[in-house]
Amino acid sequence: MTAPAAERIEVATTRWHARASSISETVQQLARIWGTAAEAEDASHANAGDDASASPSKIKGRMRTSVLTLVVIAQRPETAERAMAIVNALASRHPSRAIVVSPGDPDGPTTFDAHIYAACHLSPTSHAEVCTEEIFIKTGGELSQHLSTAIAPLLIHDLPVVLWWPDDPPFRSRHYHDLAEMADGLLVDSGSFRDDGRLGLRGMLDTMTAGNTVHDIGWARLTLWRELLASLFDHPLLIHELPGVRHLRIDVAKPGTTMRIAKAACFAGWLAAQLGWTVSRPIQEAPHGDRLVAELLAGRRIIPVEFRPIQAGSGSNVPGTGSLMRVEMELVRGRAQTRARVTRQADHLLATADWNGAQVARRAGTLEPFEETPFLAEALDRTSGDRVFEMALGKAVELVGLSP
């Protein structure tokens, strides 16, 4: 009566692979794969001697339950490899059609080469089968500049499209613009924006204004910083001090020649947005040293802001350029003086608050390893926009003096 369990498990993970040299062939191959899949499923039902005759509706095709289409533009071959690995790791958690595009030399001949992989496996948490597809496309020549038309036929209808651009996206190009328009969400890493990152911030804001949701891995990496700083002010004594910020200083890792300020600006922008500050003077170089200074305004009180470069890091734990090293706030209310700071210490963060010289709160948290997978997973989880980030980014762009 009941099918032997082993037999079921044998058919549990199934993989297909196909190759195509044009978009239409890719579409055909996909259809063929799912045709085969449905037959295999029917056959396995028949073999299992399932109670099919009594209830014809029980026979169901193999279902490709996708929740989104993920498009990855990998400008460098090593990025493509990394992206494929991450997409693979996330496949079962986010059943999706993933399209990884590796655009080649735009000046060469126009080429198109696609590998199509599909897999169905039993989900470990339920008895349902989860099917995923990955399409790896290499293009060459002029096509590399018109990727949106090449990708459009491969999108699953009605489902959200997330565009992941692991390297620095050319925000101002038409090429980028077309792809962003096709997508609902954009995933980037402000940590990889070139130069000081200011133009990247503006690019993200523009994409957001155009109606896309934007997820920034750089912002996501600030989560622990924000949480720790916020948790200091959960202390019943300190919550009343929060409106009295007098000074903000952010130390930024700067191993090279340019100081990447995307993260620091987002962090300061976040504080400004949450605490209702406005930007009165955007950042500029301080008269002495290589600090950057700006002024925020809380009501009529000026809050000086300082970004200080730190030639930090040695040994195995070198923080990436632009990473925050320390955030420090001074707060004054009446005669109470408060100093709240979050400091990076090797692989963890330490947050402390002193109230009139005595430490009243202390928190620690471990930094996530430097991997993109959890951040991509989070971005795919949250297809809706992150209101807090949107507001923070708006202020950050103002702070770096690029407001629209």
Add this chain to the structure above:
Amino acid sequence: MTATRPKKPKPAPSRTAPSTSRAKQSRDALRVYRAEPDTRPENPLREGTRLERIPAPCIVVVFGATGDLAQRKILPAIYNLRRAGLLPPESVVLGFSRRAMTDDEYRDFAKKAVSEHSRVTVEEGMWDHFAEGLHYQQGEFGDPPDFRGLEERLEQIDAEQSTHGNRLYYLATPPAAYTDIVSNLGKVGLDRQREGWARIVIEKPFGHDLESARALNDAVMHVFEESQVYRIDHYLGKETVRNLLVFRFGNGIFEPLWNRRYVDHVQITVGEDLGIEGRGEFYEDAGASRDIVQNHMLQLLSLVAMEPPIAFEADALRDEKVRVLRAIDPVWTEARVRAQVVRGQYTAGWSADHKVPGYRQEAEVDPESRVETFVALKLEVQNWRWADVPFYLRTGKRLPKRATEIAIQFKQPPLMLFREATTHPEANLLAMRIQPDEGILLRFAAKVPELGLDVRSVNMDFTYGSSFSRDAPEAYETLILDAMLGDASLFTRADEVEAAWGIVSPVIDTWREWDHEVATGTQPTREDREGTLADVDGGEGICFYEAGTWGPEAADKLIEHDGRRWRRL
């Protein structure tokens, strides 16, 4: 009518209220309880971070700290919350129990319990952090001086750990100890919320019948405010139950169909393939009506039938739920019990591939037991939305499979246009599977691809597992965290408990009367019962069914009498 019979003078069992006063009793049950919202100072920096879900540091006082529930559920749940970073590091767990133990002994005890029962393995480093905040206080639940000791201990911990006077009292004891603990907490003033908050978590069962439920509510409310009380029914913490709300109120297309105009009837099934699994003593006292119907099934019913709440917020939600229960007629005449309720008990049979004993042969069970392991009943929600739409509920042990499902059976299409079709399509059906394989199924008619015009029902089946494959948190984790955050949405309010007992209690009382009659040989004769469901029960007022079947024949008759059928699951 055949079901009426002369009342014979008899000593009524003490719990039984005279049927005339039942209506009054249930009207009295319409006491209104509202919880006041919790206010704490806003920290604008928390917005959008996980901190929004991180409660303030608090002391969880676990009464019955060495008991089964603490070992299997509570300690693992708190540990997992801490491991997931959802509890602040200052959080403290203070076990309170009769057994003499030092802090260190309790830590070892807890470690063993958590290692055995946690859904994830215990990491040494994490455990050491957790154990630092684990303490033990010996005491008797009925002894006021021991509670003064508890109070001193709590203040001492507050001073050391900056838990700011926040306390969560967790009653993980047998229900008999509830009133003692509550009144002793009151005597030493531990209910008061001075600096922080004080909340009390009470495990089901909330009473044994309407009377005892009200007595318990009175005792608790004598000391605590309703807003401090969190009655935990782990069933409500399940991901799927909350999915039910999202499905109903997060989608626009179903709500217009969700009423008597389109719905023919609703079936709710809570089936278990297991027997009583060695819990004979417990089950002899409870039975399916107390164990499942009064809480789980009526919760599911109210979630399915409720009006849209004005906000996804504890009291708005519970106001609507309790309104559904109040729309169910609580007056159970004997004739109504006979016509609309089936009481069953399993006999020996086969469960899947092994032979199993009958209920009366189980350990700790009276060989003459008349406790129900199966209940099927028909209820009507008397409001504008649901009038004349019957809700059929069934639950049982040793059914063919484990399945919890809610099925909305829609009406037949008004006209059958496809005359040459050989089969009539079935009416549309929307089934929500709660467990296992949680998902949603919609059945509709489709044409068979052939030259003729054959119509057949097809299923459109969505399983959560294939769209979101990840671990859902344990129900206890969700609920304990909610209690710490002061979100009472998924907890049962006093009036809900009472309204649910108001429906179930009279039925149980009627059964007790019958049992008494059987015991004293005064039960009515066969002719008296003719034409009623009890007709097939062999004269005992309880219907037997073989283990591994879908309950007694009377359950089928109950629904077939209305021209409907139980769904095949």
